[in-house]
Every structure is written in structure tokens, then in C-alpha cells.
Amino acid sequence: MKALQDLLLFIRTAELGSLSAAARLLDLTPAAASAALKRLEAELDVVLLVRSTRSMRLTAEGEIYLEHCRQALQLLDDGRDAIASGRALIRGTLRLSMPSDVGRNLLLPWLDEFLGHYPGIELQLQISDRLADVYRQPVDLAVRYGDPPDSSLVALPLAPANRRVLCASPAYLERHGVPATPQALSGHNCLCYMLSDYVHDRWRFHRGKEELLVTVRGNRVADDGDTVRRWAVAGYGLAYKSRLDVVQDLRAGRLIELCPEWKGEAAPLNLICPDRRRLNPAVQLLREMLRSRLDLLAEAAPAEGERP
Incomplete structure (x- = not known):
């Protein structure tokens, strides 16, 4: 982020013709702006701006670099817009069942974060240790320990090594x-x-x-x-x-x-659904998020109070 701010400062300085004006626009102190510009020039090993007490102008290298900086920031803006657009396309209702303990105390905060990323999703949550019937009950997915009793169900591993x-x-x-x-x-x-x-x-x-x-x-x-x-x-x-x-x-x-x-005994945690046709982008994203969080949890070193 500091590198991006340095690039933006350089662009605004070139546009305004004043380092102090660019600093005010970006809410930086004059000292911080001067240090950022010196840092950028040191990284490139070139002089980008010729400065005097009354004027400032781009060097030939500065003119070349300015155009590339503008293109780079435009690409980043395009990428941010693409992500926002993709999130807007992830929408619909997820009807999820999960166990009481791991659901309340571990998964629930992650689900809150997931909904924050994808506001187009509506979550209908069942928290119970009673096994949900994904064929007869209004449930699309179930987070459950152990292999599903019905071999026709699709089980996507979340924490396969859990015991x-x-x-x-x-x-x-x-x-x-x-x-x-x-x-x-x-x-x-x-x-x-x-x-x-x-x-x-x-x-x-x-x-x-x-x-x-x-x-x-x-x-x-x-x-x-x-x-x-x-x-x-x-x-x-x-x-x-x-x-x-x-x-x-x-x-x-x-x-x-x-x-x-x-x-x-083994207690693998799986995400279960009745049919692979239910594995829409929202379900895939949810599974990827839960799997990555559980992987990080498993990799974390034991803390005081927990024996290895």
C-alpha cells in the first residue's frame, strides 16, 4: 500500500506541479511527501522531478514513468471494479445446516464475514446436532462430521484430518x-x-x-x-x-x-449436499473459504494450555 501511495503522490505532483499541493490532496505532511518521492526515485535510481524553490518539472525519465504509472493505477482500478462486479453476481439463498458446537463457536463468525463479502446472498441457518434430511427438509447444504450415511450424497471435505x-x-x-x-x-x-x-x-x-x-x-x-x-x-x-x-x-x-x-477416532468435517447441480458459485466460494480457514487453524502451532 505504501508503494501505491508513492505512485499516486508522483502522479498528483506531476499534474498539480507542486509537491505541497499533492501532499495536501492526499492528506500527507510535506515531510512525508518529500520522503515518499525520494524513496521512489531511489528505488528507480533516476531523477523523476527537477525541483527548485519556485518550480517543478518532469525529467525525460519522469515523463516516461508517469505514463506507465497512470496505466498501472488504471489497471488496479479496473481490477477492483471487476471484483465488485463479480461479487454482485454472487447472489441467492443459502439454506445451511450445521452442528451446534462447531457452528456457534467457530463457523458462525466466518459466515458473518462471508456475507459481508457477498451482500447479495441471503443465509437461512439451522444450528442443530440433529441430522438434517437434505432431501425432505428445506436445506441446501449441511456441515457434518463423518462420512454421509447415504452414498448418493455429495461430501466435500472441509477438515478431513480432524479427530x-x-x-x-x-x-x-x-x-x-x-x-x-x-x-x-x-x-x-x-x-x-x-x-x-x-x-x-x-x-x-x-x-x-x-x-x-x-x-x-x-x-x-x-x-x-x-x-x-x-x-x-x-x-x-x-x-x-x-x-x-x-x-x-x-x-x-x-x-x-x-x-x-x-x-x-476420526471425525472428518464435510460439506454435504444432495446433488452436484447444487454446487453453484456461491456454494463453491463458501466451501473454499471454510476450507482455507480450517487449514490455517490446523497449521497453527499449539498455544499454552494445549498439548501437541
Whole structure:
């Protein structure tokens, strides 16, 4: 941006015949304008303007460079107009379903930003852990963990390497101790998630070729993933959650990952739709944005409070 401002200052100075007038037009101090012009000449290793106390004129090199600068800025303006025009063409209604926890706490701010970029899009959002029927319900797309149960559905990967993690709050661990292995979960209060009336109380772990399936017990069960996460943060027990659901809590130290040498089961996040004909430009742009943000999140180094 500083380089562009230097070019614009040079153009306005040439047009007005005065560096101070160009500085006032661009809201720059005389010193800043003089430094910018010297910086530009130093980069080019030529004198662009011959200056005296009463006059200013372009050198031969300045005349040549001025025309190229004008063309360059016009191309940038054309590019900005093209982007704005393209955004205006992205319009329509997106009816999206997504899980409660990752939806509220991770994806929702990104959706707000997406709508800011494409004001022609209207979003109809369902936030629920109940699996949306994209054939019968008024839903175009669904963000869901795991592979779709129906092979005819189109699944676009968003976070294919995501897994579940065992975690608990520092307060709970201080009161009840840290389980050394998944086998020790029998001595802990485990917070369970329920989907379609099935309680997910068999937690799977593996380390190399060794695999464990641990049946857990606890005094709290919910069909809402965000509720289970909140219970864990509040110190009521251990949770077995998608890393995406708890990544912010892990980084902030509100939750601690346990038994990190044991990997939890895979929990890939996908964008699901019933037909490839639904993959219009708006859907493609949304998928690209979510995928890029999730990739950056996965690449970020663990912060204090999160074990690698």
C-alpha cells in the first residue's frame, strides 16, 4: 500500500506541479511527501522531478514513468471494479445446516464475514446436532462430521484430518486427578453425547497398532454438543470431543488434552449436499473459504494450555 501511495503522490505532483499541493490532496505532511518521492526515485535510481524553490518539472525519465504509472493505477482500478462486479453476481439463498458446537463457536463468525463479502446472498441457518434430511427438509447444504450415511450424497471435505480428543478442565483434574491411560476412565465422570437417542458412551482410541474401545459412565448426557463442551469447561467431567469443537478452549487453557499419545477416532468435517447441480458459485466460494480457514487453524502451532 505504501508503494501505491508513492505512485499516486508522483502522479498528483506531476499534474498539480507542486509537491505541497499533492501532499495536501492526499492528506500527507510535506515531510512525508518529500520522503515518499525520494524513496521512489531511489528505488528507480533516476531523477523523476527537477525541483527548485519556485518550480517543478518532469525529467525525460519522469515523463516516461508517469505514463506507465497512470496505466498501472488504471489497471488496479479496473481490477477492483471487476471484483465488485463479480461479487454482485454472487447472489441467492443459502439454506445451511450445521452442528451446534462447531457452528456457534467457530463457523458462525466466518459466515458473518462471508456475507459481508457477498451482500447479495441471503443465509437461512439451522444450528442443530440433529441430522438434517437434505432431501425432505428445506436445506441446501449441511456441515457434518463423518462420512454421509447415504452414498448418493455429495461430501466435500472441509477438515478431513480432524479427530476426537479426550479433555477436561484444570479444575476437574485438580479435584479428581489426571487419567494416565484411557483404561483409567472407569474412575472418572464422563460427559456423554447423544445422537438420535443413541448415547455415545463407547470411546475409541488407538496408539500405533494398539486399539482400545472403552465403555464410559457419567451423570450427564446431552443431545447438544455445545452443552457437553460447556459442562467440560465448567469442570463437571471428562469429554471426548472433536478437536474443532474445543480448539479455542484448548488454546486458552480452559480445557487440557489428556492421554495425547492415544489418538481419538476420526471425525472428518464435510460439506454435504444432495446433488452436484447444487454446487453453484456461491456454494463453491463458501466451501473454499471454510476450507482455507480450517487449514490455517490446523497449521497453527499449539498455544499454552494445549498439548501437541
